[in-house]
Amino acid sequence: MDLGNLESLKFFYPEIVLSGTILLLILFDLFIRNKRWLGLMAFLGCILSLVTTFQLYGMSPGWLFHHMIILDNFSLFFKVVSLLAALLVVWMSLGCREIREIHQGEYYTILLTSALGMFFMASSSNLLMAYLSLELVSITSYILTGFLPHNRRSTEAALKYLIYGGVASGTMIYGMSWIFGMTGSLDYARISEALFQGQTNHLALFMAFIFILAGFGYKIVFVPFHMWSPDVYQGAPTPITAFLSVGSNAAGTAILMRFFFPAVSRLGEGGDWLFISGVEWPHFLLMVSMVTMTLGNLCALNQQNLKRLLAYSGIAHAGYILMGLVVLNNDGLKAMLFYIVVYLIMNLGAFLVVVIVANETGKEEIGDYRGLAWRGAAIPAVCMAIFLFSLTGLPPLAGFVGKFFLFAAVIKQGFYLLAVVGIINSVISLYYYAGVVKTMFLDFPEPTDPQVTMTANTSALLGVLSTLTVLFGIYWGPLVHSLH
Amino acid sequence: MAIGLTHYLVIGAILFSLGLYSVLTRRNAISILMGVELILNSSNINYVAFSHFSSGNVEGQVYAIFVIMLAAAEAAVGLAIVLAIFQIFHTIDVEAAETLKE
Numbered sequence: 244m245d246l247g248n249l250e251s252l253k254f255f256y257p258e259i260v261l262s263g264t265i266l267l268l269i270l271f272d273l274f275i276r277n278k279r280w281l282g283l284m285a286f287l288g289c290i291l292s293l294v295t296t297f298q299l300y301g302m303s304p305g306w307l308f309h310h311m312i313i314l315d316n317f318s319l320f321f322k323v324v325s326l327l328a329a330l331l332v333v334w335m336s337l338g339c340r341e342i343r344e345i346h347q348g349e350y351y352t353i354l355l356t357s358a359l360g361m362f363f364m365a366s367s368s369n370l371l372m373a374y375l376s377l378e379l380v381s382i383t384s385y386i387l388t389g390f391l392p393h394n395r396r397s398t399e400a401a402l403k404y405l406i407y408g409g410v411a412s413g414t415m416i417y418g419m420s421w422i423f424g425m426t427g428s429l430d431y432a433r434i435s436e437a438l439f440q441g442q443t444n445h446l447a448l449f450m451a452f453i454f455i456l457a458g459f460g461y462k463i464v465f466v467p468f469h470m471w472s473p474d475v476y477q478g479a480p481t482p483i484t485a486f487l488s489v490g491s492n493a494a495g496t497a498i499l500m501r502f503f504f505p506a507v508s509r510l511g512e513g514g515d516w517l518f519i520s521g522v523e524w525p526h527f528l529l530m531v532s533m534v535t536m537t538l539g540n541l542c543a544l545n546q547q548n549l550k551r552l553l554a555y556s557g558i559a560h561a562g563y564i565l566m567g568l569v570v571l572n573n574d575g576l577k578a579m580l581f582y583i584v585v586y587l588i589m590n591l592g593a594f595l596v597v598v599i600v601a602n603e604t605g606k607e608e609i610g611d612y613r614g615l616a617w618r619g620a621a622i623p624a625v626c627m628a629i630f631l632f633s634l635t636g637l638p639p640l641a642g643f644v645g646k647f648f649l650f651a652a653v654i655k656q657g658f659y660l661l662a663v664v665g666i667i668n669s670v671i672s673l674y675y676y677a678g679v680v681k682t683m684f685l686d687f688p689e690p691t692d693p694q695v696t697m698t699a700n701t702s703a704l705l706g707v708l709s710t711l712t713v714l715f716g717i718y719w720g721p722l723v724h725s726l727h
Numbered sequence: 728m729a730i731g732l733t734h735y736l737v738i739g740a741i742l743f744s745l746g747l748y749s750v751l752t753r754r755n756a757i758s759i760l761m762g763v764e765l766i767l768n769s770s771n772i773n774y775v776a777f778s779h780f781s782s783g784n785v786e787g788q789v790y791a792i793f794v795i796m797l798a799a800a801e802a803a804v805g806l807a808i809v810l811a812i813f814q815i816f817h818t819i820d821v822e823a824a825e826t827l828k829e
Contacts, residue, residue: 375797399827420787
């Protein structure tokens with residue numbers, strides 16, 4: 244199936260619905276006084292788009308818009324992930340005091356635009372589309388990061404993000420220009436054809452890949468392209484931090500896989516992928532994965548700010564997710580997709596608790612969480628403990644199952660060193676996650692510490708997320724089944 | 728001596744290095760943004776040169792036009808952020824903006 248422009252439109256409903264919602268939001272922002280309705284509208288738009296995405300599931304793969312966009316279950320999966328992230332973040336924003344004080348119309352518009360960019364990141368099958376979608380996500384993220392007016396941290400985070408992002412994407416297109424020069428095409432299928440004929444210079448190809456990895460790597464946040472993330476995560480409004488930590492990571496993984504799989508490798512026998520010869524990819528990724536998770540966990544050890552701690556833990560989790568890519572087969576891919584869903588749920592949950600506490604206290608330092616359970620917030624404290632232990636990978640929570648699949652895929656292919664490093668890292672991470680839990684339960688609050696209460700809105704979302712975290716830890720069958 | 732593909736690629740590489748150099752060494756936010764623009768333009772030169780000399784299609788030139796457009800969009804957002812930085816910190820020296828630290 245290779246469709247032209249007009250025929251493609253009927254397979255393009257999720258994007259059309261989302262774009263329509265964005266335009267309506269801009270329009271209604273002019274008339275509506277109570278801006279909460281805009282949030283609800285964005286929420287409905289996401290749900291509608293989600294429904295249309297599910298209708299496309301299970302179709303035979305094909306190309307849309309003259310080979311620009313690929314439509315298959317892989318891209319639909321990532322569309323669902325980015326929509327879920329957008330949906331939950333809109334929900335979270337509705338209950339966030341920080342957001343209520345800013346221009347909500349623009350906020351929801353740009354948030355959904357970013358989700359739209361993630362759609363294209365997951366489905367681009369052309370170097371030009373890949374660059375455009377990546378920039379759509381990047382530029383909207385810069386704006387969202389600096390969205391808090393007259394706030395030193397938010398503005399500074401936006402500047403840092405802008406500089407890192409600009410350099411990373413510039414480096415990426417420089418690498419892409421070399422790929423274009425060597426193969427004479429921007430289309431992934433034709434690039435793959437040209438590369439497998441073996442006329443190319445391996446050194447030049449390797450350099451080009453490293454350059455391209457700079458662009459993708461800064462989205463996924465792996466070492467050495469991770470420097471922006473702690474500052475940006477700490478400075479950005481908390482719902483946006485949550486959105487970036489899961490959405491940007493998932494979309495970056497998607498675009499990397501897209502580029503790896505059709506463009507520079509082929510499906511071999513038994514579900515293994517064959518890479519173009521001459522470039523030692525598995526070992527390169529192995530190193531990156533190990534360094535990323537170790538560095539993320541070690542830096543997280545002495546953090547005082549909870550958002551910053553979660554940023555470093557996000558770097559570590561990017562390392563775990565990369566483990567699935569090292570093995571280069573379908574088992575690894577499935578483990579990776581499962582982990583991305585689980586990570587989405589538990590990480591958003593952790594950030595939701597940060598939002599709930601910051602709504603009342605306005606603070607994010609770990610010290611401000613002392614005795615949280617005894618300050619009228621027993622439920623958020625228990626939920627936070629669930630999310631943090633799930634992020635560590637303790638049974639019977641979803642994070643354990645996700646890590647189990649990843650380690651199983653890695654061990655099956657004989658990468659024992661990687662598995663050992665991964666397990667040691669999980670143990671290290673237990674230290675700082677448990678430290679937060681200890682502060683919440685075992686430390687006593689000072690009389691001056693404010694009480695923390697929840698609204699109906701945030702408690703409903705908290706209930707959904709924590710139930711899912713526990714549920715996927717016990718009963719993961721349906722989710723795994725849906726990934727096949 | 729005829730001007731060939733190599734000459735363009737060398738210019739592209741030099742521009743890229745200069746861009747990276749100015750991003751890494753400058754402290755003025757506007758200079759850093761100019762460095763980013765240099766990096767983007769170095770790849771434009773590569774695309775157009777490859778498109779003209781080796782690929783035989785116009786895909787590379789189309790790419791260059793898109794890059795120019797996106798560079799403008801990025802500059803717009805970038806300058807807005809620099810303006811916000813100036814309003815808050817009263818300078819655009821990036822080392823002055825260091826509220827966020829370990």
